[in-house]
């Protein structure tokens with residue numbers, strides 16, 4: 001029996017039964033989820049559909065898709081610009097980082113990269129019909145490895161090809177010890193930057209030292225001083241579940257950021273994948289807290305911030321209510337049918353969804369710098385792997401992105417896709433209800449309690465079947481007419 005949006009009672013919570021949900025499937029899903037609850041859910045960007053591992057190198061006619069899909073009128077467009085370079089550390093990659101990057105060995109690498117970036121802009125922007133953006137995010141890598149003059153050139157270069165809407169946001173990311181120079185902030189402000197994202201990770205010097213960074217607490221204070229002085233919006237990233245971190249360490253970090261009145265705090269659970277980082281290998285691996293401590297840290301961070309006037313926006317984002325805390329780039333990125341994401345640079349990710357009646361694609365550019373340069377030398381749009389969306393993918397891209405904000409509007413889903421999302425995944429929602437992770441009414445599904453902490457598990461479960469199909473049948477054969 002199908003679950004009916006109109007006729008159903010209006011509210012379901014833990015312990016309730018969804019009419020028509022197969023109890024055997026729901027129990028099976030619940031048992032399987034219980035087997036992975038000891039795994040921390042990881043950084044949110046890794047849980048979206050389709051997962052990076054499903055993207056295929058088959059060629060996709062990018063210019064054609066860009067041209068066709070950017071014709072579709074969409075209210076919002078955002079741009080990610082990436083700079084690959086980081087300061088070398090010992091252990092490598094700050095010990096925990098899973099993002100592609102390149103150690104900076106000499107500064108001439110920067111000029112070469114900026115030249116290629118300009119050449120990429122020349123290749124990629126002609127087919128894009130939209131030039132006006134809501135938000136631009138300069139991420140990395142470590143963008144603030146640039147000196148003040150390079151910062152200005154970098155931002156200005158992009159603004160030669162795109163303009164920013166009135167009230168638009170430009171975010172510039174970096175690490176604390178490279179945000180201590182006042183003239184860098186001056187340059188960023190003059191270039192049009194409105195928000196600074198500071199990757200603090202840990203406030204205790206003895207803990208951050210495990211990453212091999214030369215970062216000290218005083219660098220964070222200096223960075224904040226300049227941010228305030230220049231009236232820049234800002235967010236600070238923390239990671240909890242760090243090797244040797246105690247519950248009190250996590251609590252004191254959050255209390256400090258509250259005292260400093262940071263308008264937007266991002267607190268990620270440490271993500272370790274196999275043995276891909278020093279933190280995922282012995283001896284540091286053994287010093288990572290167990291899942292109970294992860295959850296306790298999460299709850300403490302959430303409750304402290306809520307008590308001090310912060311609103312939870314995602315599993316890891318908290319913004320001070322009434323603070324002028326723009327979060328435009330991220331908020332828009334969670335609305336794929338109303339917002340396309342363009343990307344420029346090494347390892348950038350495009351998401352041009354299109355609409356159910358004219359679907360687009362998602363793709364990544366190369367994460368090997370030489371490949372990125374070689375493809376631009378050949379006059380091609382840099383491409384590493386991608387997917388041409390089928391309707392199942394578009395639905396899941398929508399669902400997973402909406403769930404980043406811990407809710408999914410059933411009526412909007414019905415309007416976009418012509419079906420009820422509860423009905424579509426009935427036994428899965430029943431399993432989540434049984435676990436106390438969601439509550440459901442006629443208008444929306446809300447993630448609650450540990451459902452928020454485990455939102456990545458919810459996303460993966462919802463996309464599981466399609467993921468298996470993509471793996472098994474190798475559907476991703478590239479663009480077909």
Ligand SMILES: C[S@@+](CC[C@H](N)C(=O)[O-])C[C@H]1O[C@@H](n2cnc3c(N)ncnc32)[C@H](O)[C@@H]1O
Pocket residue numbers: 042043096097098099139140141142143173174175198199200201237238239268269270271272
């Ligand atoms: C693109 S990354 C790095 C940006 C910048 N270079 C920095 O180090 O702060 C953006 C954020 O992702 C988070 N992050 C990176 N690796 C992570 C991991 N393994 N687990 C959890 N969060 C991670 C960090 O909080 C980081 O600030």
Ligand code: SF4
Pocket residue numbers: 085086087093094097098099101140141142175199
């Ligand atoms: S500086 Fe940031 S991007 Fe670079 S390795 Fe460290 S965490 Fe990763």
